[in-house]
Amino acid sequence: MSEIQIIENVLKANDEVAGINRQHFREAGVFTLDLIGSPGCGKTTLLEQTLRRLDGELTCGVVVGDLATTRDAERLKRWSPHVVQINTGRGCHLEAHQVRQAIDHLDLAALDLLVIENVGNLICPVGFDLGQDHKIAMFSITEGDDKAAKHPHVVVAAELILLNKMDLLGPISFDLELFRSDVARLHADVPIMQVSAKETGDGLDGWLDWLRQGAKQYAASQSA
């Protein structure tokens, strides 16, 4: 028996492609986010509202991942022509090469902001770099107030936490203090934004400002 020492990144192929994606985003000056959340937490609804409200101000694109159907892309295309659907088949997360292929169908140079809506899943997408600038974790109050605590990996990795469906607070019991302290316990400085993407639109102004700010800073850093 002999041993062969290697020391090589197992996800080297993914990370290399993620690096190429990042380079493309940089050259095009497009601020890119990886949006991670459970099925049904409201990711697509949030993005519909985002595209609608930023129309005429920022040019936004979406790469959206689902196991099957083009339903999300169809919804989003009502608000932006820059939308590409990825169907992963049985894949529980997006990988960099899928994003690489998807962005071939986008005019990146025309975009200010690109959101990659990951497959609905709080676990698997966390460890795969797609070339994004930030990962965002999205929860909703209908999932229960323990979900941040139960999914520490995504909370640690995220640079912004969104908590959606706030308009249902009351009929849905949800301990906001507990959720916030669980998040703070895992990731002290991460901002938490409470939103109601579908019905009232409450909280969306803060989210849109965060995007405007991020896109502006990104553009400034690229031209510097």
Place this chain on the structure above:
Amino acid sequence: MHELSIAQALLEGVARHTPPDAILQKVRVRIGPLHSIVPEAMTFAWSAATAGGPFEGALLEIEYLPWTLTCTDCERQWQGADPYETCTCGGEQILPDGSDDMTLMALEVDTINPDDANS
């Protein structure tokens, strides 16, 4: 079940590094906590990825890297498997930090002796 795609990526790396005249016995990898790997799922995924191929039966040995935990009360830093460990000072506000390391460390192989093969 992202373990399946990780096993597939691992298999590609292993295939690149295993000499053609060697029989692979063991693969050693190191995995950081941000990958949320379930050990049983990873073992199953490796078996599934290698089934019917030249590396079928090779063992997968995984070193799971711990979380780095920092107590915000006394600033003690230590390593632990559970991000919810509390501090010896009684502090409960512990910040976990973990790597997304995923490294193929080494292969253990039996080399076929040409003399044996010819005899």
